[in-house]
Amino acid sequence: MSEKHIDEVSGVETTGHEWDGIRELNNPLPRWWLWTFYFTIIWAIGYTIVYPAWPGLTTNTKGLFNWSSRGAVATEMAAADAAKASLVEKIANTDLPGILADNEMRTFATAAGASTFKVYCSQCHGSGAQGGPGYPNLNDDDWLWGGDIDAIHTTIAHGIRYEQDDDTRVSEMPAFGEILEPEQIKQVAAYVASLSGTPSDEAAAKAGATVFAENCAACHGEDGRGMKEVGAPNLADSLWLYGSSEDAIAAQIRNPKHGVMPAWNARLGDTKVKELAVYVHSLGGGS
Amino acid sequence: MDTATTDPKDKKDMEAEARHAGEAPDVEPLEASPVNSAKVRQPLYAARKKVFPKRASGQFRQFKWLVMAITLGIYYLTPWLRWDRGPFAPDQAILIDLAHRRFYFFFIEIWPQEFFFVAGMLVMAGIGLFLVTSAVGRAWCGYTCPQTVWVDLFLVVERAVEGDRNARMRLENAPWSFDKISKRVIKHAIWLLIAVATGGAWIFYFADAPTLLMEFVTGKAAPVAYMTVAVLTATTYVFGGLMREQVCTYMCPWPRIQAAMLDEHSLTVTYNAWRGEPRSKHAKKMAARGEKVGDCVDCNACVAVCPMGIDIRDGLQLECITCALCIDACDNIMDKLGKERGLISYTTLATYSHNMALATENGVHPADPRRVYGPDGKLVPEVRHFRWKILARPRTLVYLAAWSAIGVALLVALGSRDRLEVNVLHDRNPQYVKLSDGSIRNGYSVKLLNMIPEPRTILLKIEGIPGALLDIPELEQLAGGYSYAVPVDPDKLRNLKVFVTVPKDYALKGDSTFRFIAEDKQSNERDVYSAKFFTPEQ
Numbered sequence A: 001m002s003e004k005h006i007d008e009v010s011g012v013e014t015t016g017h018e019w020d021g022i023r024e025l026n027n028p029l030p031r032w033w034l035w036t037f038y039f040t041i042i043w044a045i046g047y048t049i050v051y052p053a054w055p056g057l058t059t060n061t062k063g064l065f066n067w068s069s070r071g072a073v074a075t076e077m078a079a080a081d082a083a084k085a086s087l088v089e090k091i092a093n094t095d096l097p098g099i100l101a102d103n104e105m106r107t108f109a110t111a112a113g114a115s116t117f118k119v120y121c122s123q124c125h126g127s128g129a130q131g132g133p134g135y136p137n138l139n140d141d142d143w144l145w146g147g148d149i150d151a152i153h154t155t156i157a158h159g160i161r162y163e164q165d166d167d168t169r170v171s172e173m174p175a176f177g178e179i180l181e182p183e184q185i186k187q188v189a190a191y192v193a194s195l196s197g198t199p200s201d202e203a204a205a206k207a208g209a210t211v212f213a214e215n216c217a218a219c220h221g222e223d224g225r226g227m228k229e230v231g232a233p234n235l236a237d238s239l240w241l242y243g244s245s246e247d248a249i250a251a252q253i254r255n256p257k258h259g260v261m262p263a264w265n266a267r268l269g270d271t272k273v274k275e276l277a278v279y280v281h282s283l284g285g286g287s
Numbered sequence B: 001m002d003t004a005t006t007d008p009k010d011k012k013d014m015e016a017e018a019r020h021a022g023e024a025p026d027v028e029p030l031e032a033s034p035v036n037s038a039k040v041r042q043p044l045y046a047a048r049k050k051v052f053p054k055r056a057s058g059q060f061r062q063f064k065w066l067v068m069a070i071t072l073g074i075y076y077l078t079p080w081l082r083w084d085r086g087p088f089a090p091d092q093a094i095l096i097d098l099a100h101r102r103f104y105f106f107f108i109e110i111w112p113q114e115f116f117f118v119a120g121m122l123v124m125a126g127i128g129l130f131l132v133t134s135a136v137g138r139a140w141c142g143y144t145c146p147q148t149v150w151v152d153l154f155l156v157v158e159r160a161v162e163g164d165r166n167a168r169m170r171l172e173n174a175p176w177s178f179d180k181i182s183k184r185v186i187k188h189a190i191w192l193l194i195a196v197a198t199g200g201a202w203i204f205y206f207a208d209a210p211t212l213l214m215e216f217v218t219g220k221a222a223p224v225a226y227m228t229v230a231v232l233t234a235t236t237y238v239f240g241g242l243m244r245e246q247v248c249t250y251m252c253p254w255p256r257i258q259a260a261m262l263d264e265h266s267l268t269v270t271y272n273a274w275r276g277e278p279r280s281k282h283a284k285k286m287a288a289r290g291e292k293v294g295d296c297v298d299c300n301a302c303v304a305v306c307p308m309g310i311d312i313r314d315g316l317q318l319e320c321i322t323c324a325l326c327i328d329a330c331d332n333i334m335d336k337l338g339k340e341r342g343l344i345s346y347t348t349l350a351t352y353s354h355n356m357a358l359a360t361e362n363g364v365h366p367a368d369p370r371r372v373y374g375p376d377g378k379l380v381p382e383v384r385h386f387r388w389k390i391l392a393r394p395r396t397l398v399y400l401a402a403w404s405a406i407g408v409a410l411l412v413a414l415g416s417r418d419r420l421e422v423n424v425l426h427d428r429n430p431q432y433v434k435l436s437d438g439s440i441r442n443g444y445s446v447k448l449l450n451m452i453p454e455p456r457t458i459l460l461k462i463e464g465i466p467g468a469l470l471d472i473p474e475l476e477q478l479a480g481g482y483s484y485a486v487p488v489d490p491d492k493l494r495n496l497k498v499f500v501t502v503p504k505d506y507a508l509k510g511d512s513t514f515r516f517i518a519e520d521k522q523s524n525e526r527d528v529y530s531a532k533f534f535t536p537e538q
Helices: A029-052 A069-092 A094-102 A103-118 A149-158 A182-196 A203-216 A244-255 A269-282 B008-020 B059-080 B114-137 B138-145 B146-162 B165-173 B178-206 B209-217 B224-244 B246-253 B254-261 B283-288 B302-304 B325-337 B349-360 B396-416
Strands: A015-019 A022-025 B094-097 B103-105 B109-112 B268-271 B344-345 B420-426 B440-450 B457-465 B470-473 B482-490 B492-501 B512-520 B526-534
Touching: A015 B268, A022 A103, A022 B138, A069 A269, A094 A149, A103 A269, A103 B209, A182 A244, A182 B283, B059 B094, B059 B138, B059 B178, B059 B325, B094 B178, B109 B114, B114 B138, B114 B146, B114 B396, B114 B526, B138 B146, B138 B254, B138 B283, B146 B165, B146 B178, B146 B224, B146 B246, B178 B209, B178 B224, B178 B440, B209 B224, B246 B482, B268 B349, B268 B482, B268 B526, B302 B325, B325 B344, B420 B457, B420 B526, B440 B457, B440 B482, B440 B512, B457 B470, B457 B492
Parallel strands: none
Antiparallel strands: A015 A022, B094 B103, B103 B109, B268 B344, B420 B440, B440 B492, B457 B482, B457 B512, B470 B492, B512 B526
C-alpha cells in the first residue's frame, strides 16, 4: 500500500484493488454516513446491555429490561384472556338456551369450543368430530343420549360409564351370549338388520322378531328405535357405531362393547364444557 | 516496497556516520516506512460544504412556487375534505381506515381484497414516473418531489430570517453573537414548527381528522399517533433543514435509475457550450476587439442559485435535479447583456450535439460562437431549438400506452366490481355426513359480503341439485320456499354455517356441482358461487 495509485480522470486515489483493469476509487464517506455507522455501533452496545445477549457458561445475560420471548408471550396471553374475560364471564352466567339465542355469545362459544375440542376430544372423535368405529360421529343426527343442547352438555360434563363421576351416564347391555342360544342370536341379528335394510335370511329375521320382543324391546323399543334415556341406540336407522353387517350385529349381541367417555366438568370447568356443548351442538345443528 | 528499501551502500555510509557521531554502533535501523502517516492518510469522511442558494426569479421560479402551493395544499388540506356517505360510514373524503380495514376515496370504498386497485395505482405511478422522465427528464426531482418542495419551503424560511446568499454566508462565518444566536434559534424553531405540521398532517389520513386533532392536542390520541408525528417531524427537519441536497445525492436511488432512463432525446437542463464558450469575464472588450468569445460572462449566477451546489456548465450531472433555477438566473443576465435568452436551457442531447456541430463545423475546429450568430447578432436559423414534437417518440408513447392501459383496466374493474358477494367454503372435515334416514348432508361456511354502507337483507338460496334442502340453523326459513333472508349489517361480512342435505330418494351418484345464489331484490344485485356436493364412495 505504500504505492499510491491515482486515478487519472478523477484525480482520486484508488483502493489499490484491480478487477480486469477496473479500479475502485477510494472516496471518503460523507460525514453523516460515518456518524450513522458510529451510531449503529453505540446502539448495538446499548442493545446488548438492555436486552438478553451475552452467552455465559450456563445461561446468558438477562438485560436491564428483563425481556424474554416467553415473557412476551405470557403478556400477550394475559392480554388476550383479559380481552375475552367479559364474554367468558357472560357465558358462565348464562344458561345454554340463552347462549344459543345470543349471536355474540354463540359465535364466541362455538369458536372457543372448537379449540377445546381439538385439544381434548379429537383423539377419539376425530378432528372434525367425524368419529369412527366405536366412537360416535357428532356431525350426524343420531344421538345415543340425546342431541339437544342440555343432553349434550350433560354427556360432556359427566361422561359415559365413567366410574369416578357419580352422575355419569350408565347403561350396560347384557352379554346375550350367555343368555341366548347361538341360533337365536343369528335370528335376532337378521331381524335387527331387517329394520333398516334387507336381511340375509327372511325366515331367520321373522323368527328373530320374537326373540327381539322378548329380550331386546325393553330397552331398544318395540320398533327398535332405541331409548335415549338409557342410551339404547336406534337400531332402525342407517347409522351403526360398531358396523352394520349381520356378523357385526351378532357380535355386539353376544358380547357387547361398551364405550367409555370421561367426565369433563371436573377437568375443564363448567364454562369450557358449556362452550364445548355449543360447539358440538353446532356441528349437526342438534336434533 | 521500493521506498522502504535502502541501498546497501547508503546503509554503510549511515553506519559510518553514526560511528563518527559517537553513537552506539550496533543499533540496526529497521527497514520500515509508515503506511498510515498523516501525509498519506485518507480522511474518514468528507465534511459537507454548505450550500447557500441565492434567490432566483423568473418563469421557472414562478412555476415552482405554483407547484409548491398546489402540492403542499393537497398534502395539508386533503384530510379535511368531507364526503357524505350516510350514517354508517365516515364522512372523510380520503381516509385509510386501518383499524376497520377500509380505504375511502370520495365515492370509492375499497375492501382489503380489492387492494389491487391501490397496487394498480402504484404501478401507474411508477410507469408515470418513467413516462415523465423520458419526456421531460427529471421533472419529478425538480418540481414535485417532497424533498425538493420541503427544502424549497425551508429555504424560504432561511432567507426570511437570515437574508439572501451573501448575508447567510456572512452569518455563517461570523462569530457567535446575540444576533447570530437569535437568528439561528428563530430559523430552527420555524423549521421545527413546519416539521411538526408535516408529521401532524400525515396522521389525519388515517383517522377522522377533526376528532384526531382534538384528541392529539388534549393528549388522548393513541401512542402510535404521537410516535408517527415524532418520527416524521424528525425526518422532515433533518432531511429538509439539515441534509438537503445530500438526500438526493447520497440517499435517493432515483438519480441512479434515471441514468439508465435518459436518452439523447430526454429534456435536461443544459449549458449550451456551443454559444457560451469560450467564456470570459471581459466578453464585451474581447468582442469589441473581434476576438473569439462566447456568451457566458462567467458571472456564476447559475452557480449561486443552485440548491444542489453544482456548476451546470460542467455538463449533465447526477446531482442535477433539473429545477431550472439556473435557467432563470442566466436568462436575467442575458437580458441585462441584451443577448438572446437560453444560454442555459431545457435541451435534449440531440439538439445540443446538432448545435455544437454547427459551432465546431462538425468537430473540425474548436467551438466558435461566431459560427452560430448571424451578422444581425441573432442566432442563425440552422440553430435548433426545443420543439414539443420531440415528446411524441416511440419510447414515450409506449410508456403512455402502458400507463393508459392500466388506467383503463382499473376504471373498467372499478365500474364492474361487485358490492354484494357470496363466498363459500366447503367443510373439509368431515366432507359429508350420513344421516340416520340415509340422506347425505354437506356443511359449508358461507360468507355474505355487504360492501355498501347501508344495512341490507340478502336472499340466499341454492340451485342445481334436485331435491336438495338448504338449512341455516341460526335463521328462520322463509315461508313457501327454500331460501333464507339474511340481514347483513352495513359494510360488514356475515359468516353463516350452512347445511345442504340431499334426501335418500334423490341420492346422487358421485360428486356434483351446484350454485349458491345471493340476491338483493331491491338493487337487483346478484352474486353466484359454484360449490361442490360430496357423497360417500359407492
